[in-house]
Amino acid sequence: xxxxxxxxxxxxxxxxxxxxxxxxxxxxxxxxxxxxxxxxxxxxxxxxxxxxxxxxxxxxxxxxxxxxxxxxxxxxxxxxxxxxxxxxxxxxxxxxxxxxxxxxxxxxxxxxxxxxxxxxxxxxxxxxxxxxxxxxxxxxxxxxxxxxxxxxxxxxxxxxxxxxxxxxxxxxxxxxxxxxxxxxxxxxxxxxxxxxxxxxxxxxxxxx
Ligand SMILES: C[S@@+](CC[C@H](N)C(=O)[O-])C[C@H]1O[C@@H](n2cnc3c(N)ncnc32)[C@H](O)[C@@H]1O
Numbered sequence: 001x002x003x004x005x006x007x008x009x010x011x012x013x014x015x016x017x018x019x020x021x022x023x024x025x026x027x028x029x030x031x032x033x034x035x036x037x038x039x040x041x042x043x044x045x046x047x048x049x050x051x052x053x054x055x056x057x058x059x060x061x062x063x064x065x066x067x068x069x070x071x072x073x074x075x076x077x078x079x080x081x082x083x084x085x086x087x088x089x090x091x092x093x094x095x096x097x098x099x100x101x102x103x104x105x106x107x108x109x110x111x112x113x114x115x116x117x118x119x120x121x122x123x124x125x126x127x128x129x130x131x132x133x134x135x136x137x138x139x140x141x142x143x144x145x146x147x148x149x150x151x152x153x154x155x156x157x158x159x160x161x162x163x164x165x166x167x168x169x170x171x172x173x174x175x176x177x178x179x180x181x182x183x184x185x186x187x188x189x190x191x192x193x194x195x196x197x198x199x200x201x202x203x204x205x206x207x208x
Contacts, residue, residue, distance in 0.1 A: 005166045006126045007080045007105065010060070014083035018061035034197035035063075038121050038147045041192050041200040043067045045145050051116035055140055057106050057133075058123035060084050062091035062099070069095035076115065080105035106133050115141040125149050125169050126162075134184035134203065142208050144186065148172040150198035177201050 010017065020027045024036050042064065046054055051073055056064050059077030061084060068075050077092070077099065079085050085103045092099035106123070118137035124146055127133050137144045149155050151171035158169045172180070174191050177199060181188040186203040194200055 009126075009162070009165060009167045010079075011081035011083045014061065014081060014087055018063075018087050021061070021063045034147075034194045035122075037194050037197075038200050039063055039067065041194075042119050042121060042145045043071070045143075045190075045202050046073060046117050046119070047071060049117060049143055051143070053115045055109075055111075055115040055118040055137070057109070057118060057120040057137060059088050059101065060122070061087035062101070064119065064121070065091050065095055065099045069098035073098075075099045077101045078104050078106065078109070106136060109136040109140055111140045113140070113142070117141050117143040117145060119144075120146040122147060124172075125158075126167055127170070128168065130170070130180055131183040134180060134186065138184055138186045138203065138205060142205050144203040145200065146203070147194065147200050148177060148198045150196065152196060154196050172198065174199070 020032045020035055027033060027035060046068060053074045054068055056075050056077040059079050062077055065075055065077065075098065077088050079088060080103065085101060088101045092101050118141040120137065124130050134144065149169065149171050151173060155169060155171040162169050177191055178188050181203050187206050188201055189204050190202040192200040
């Protein structure tokens with residue numbers, strides 16, 4: 001899948017995807033609870049690390065902005081889908097001076113040690129070369145937090161649904177995540193299960 005198909009998919013569905021965050025109770029009812037679990041898990045890790053600046057890769061409509069900015073953490077959000085960037089900019093305005101939104105994809109991450117933590121929620125699902133992205137995030141920040149879907153029926157159903165629109169979805173077992181970390185020059189410090197939805201992984205540089 002080309003990165004353009006992934007961007008396009010979320011550009012077309014930005015409002016629909018952002019709507020899942022309007023009501024946690026409703027989202028849980030329709031099986032979207034892990035969206036909230038991965039947000040909370042990321043905020044917990046960022047807080048435990050006393051981070052002051054976070055890179056949010058594929059920030060979408062910006063559901064991470066409020067919990068981080070309200071805790072005093074600055075956020076730089078990246079997303080290449082114009083409709084997502086527009087929603088993220090509206091959300092960023094609610095946190096003056098704390099959030100910057102940039103219209104670019106992860107392929108353009110060139111920073112080194114510019115952040116304390118790089119986060120990617122719901123992004124590795126669609127990335128065909130995950131080690132390249134993880135390596136770029138690990139250069140940009142000493143800690144990386146990212147969600148990964150697990151193989152299984154839930155993933156197969158998503159593969160059919162998204163595949164019909166040219167978007168590939170990838171699944172990861174715990175072993176895959178340890179191997180991926182190694183290929184990217186990182187170690188997996190923690191793999192938090194997200195139920196059937198997979199893992200929230202915390203990676204760091206070895207010995208860091
Ligand atoms: C499933 S959404 C997740 C959004 C947000 N992180 C969240 O948890 O709600 C995936 C996001 O990745 C973005 N995306 C698509 N291509 C990308 C790329 N090349 N680099 C970074 N993000 C990308 C999409 O536009 C979309 O906003």
